[in-house]
């Protein structure tokens with residue numbers, strides 16, 4: 166299956182396959198009824214990345230077949246948001262008219278929002294000069310977009326390097342800055358479902374929250390309302406800065422965030438190592454009832470796996486059922502699965518996003 170192929174008539178059957186596979190794979194953990202969250206069958210991805218191919222006077226967007234690895238040209242990308250599709254061809258026709266914009270352009274990346282913002286990164290095999298800048302500024306104005314030019318050791322931000330997304334969760338709207346080239350959940354609609362699910366799961370739990378892998382504060386902003394205080398950690402500097410902005414944007418004042426890897430944070434919690442990055446944070450002042458983790462595909466490392474077992478409640482969001490299963494082998498020695506959910510972030514692919522809520526036995 167390829168991201169470029171969208172087959173709405175097959176969506177229900179493909180989701181049903183994922184559901185039965187998930188039930189089968191996780192039944193050994195004595196799971197309750199699987200909660201299922203569907204995607205929109207089309208226009209669900211807020212981001213897209215295309216190679217650019219030049220032939221004669223024309224230029225084309227290209228993707229690669231995931232099985233044959235062969236490139237193919239496209240002029241629409243139905244998985245992408247309406248805004249991406251609306252921009253694709255008018256932008257390319259304009260680029261074709263301007264040699265300075267077109268020459269040695271090899272990749273374009275689109276980052277869009279549900280509110281219609283669009284940030285376009287144009288990647289070149291040449292250095293970008295003032296003539297390029299003037300032409301790109303014109304393109305920016307014509308299409309009401311924001312452009313970033315990239316070349317070797319060069320990043321030209323014409324306006325700003327982020328978009329502001331609006332997400333609606335259980336009737337409340339949250340604002341998020343999403344920065345170019347940093348992690349954000351690609352499927353905005355399913356992200357809203359994930360945030361709503363996590364919010365409902367944490368409803369009524371008291372005490373403080375510890376969150377690892379918090380990214381730009383996607384979950385933090387929503388969950389902060391459920392807890393007295395939140396301590397959040399994340400490895401990427403860009404995401405930590407973005408999270409700070411998002412706490413301000415959403416008027417959230419009970420969160421402290423530290424730029425630490427989960428491995429480093431585990432060392433700090435086990436009092437094995439002191440970190441200057443934690444000097445303003447009194448770890449002992451937190452009465453953590455709940456830990457929330459949303460790791461990358463590799464899942465939790467052994468130290469973090471042991472750390473999460475110290476807390477009464479565990480919320481685990483996973484983009485890789487394989488590593489989730491491995492981590493659950495250990496975690497379910499001390500905790501019971503209370504809720505389990507499948508979020509279809511990636512329709513028409515084999516990828517599955519999951520949520521698990523566990524409490525201490």
Ligand SMILES: C[S@@+](CC[C@H](N)C(=O)[O-])C[C@H]1O[C@@H](n2cnc3c(N)ncnc32)[C@H](O)[C@@H]1O
Nearest residue numbers: 348378379380383399400401426427459460461
């Ligand atoms: C799946 S994303 C989730 C981010 C966030 N929860 C969200 O919903 O947008 C995983 C995050 O973990 C961060 N990360 C990757 N490896 C890490 C590590 N070893 N320690 C801490 N954070 C890490 C990445 O920078 C990324 O922001």
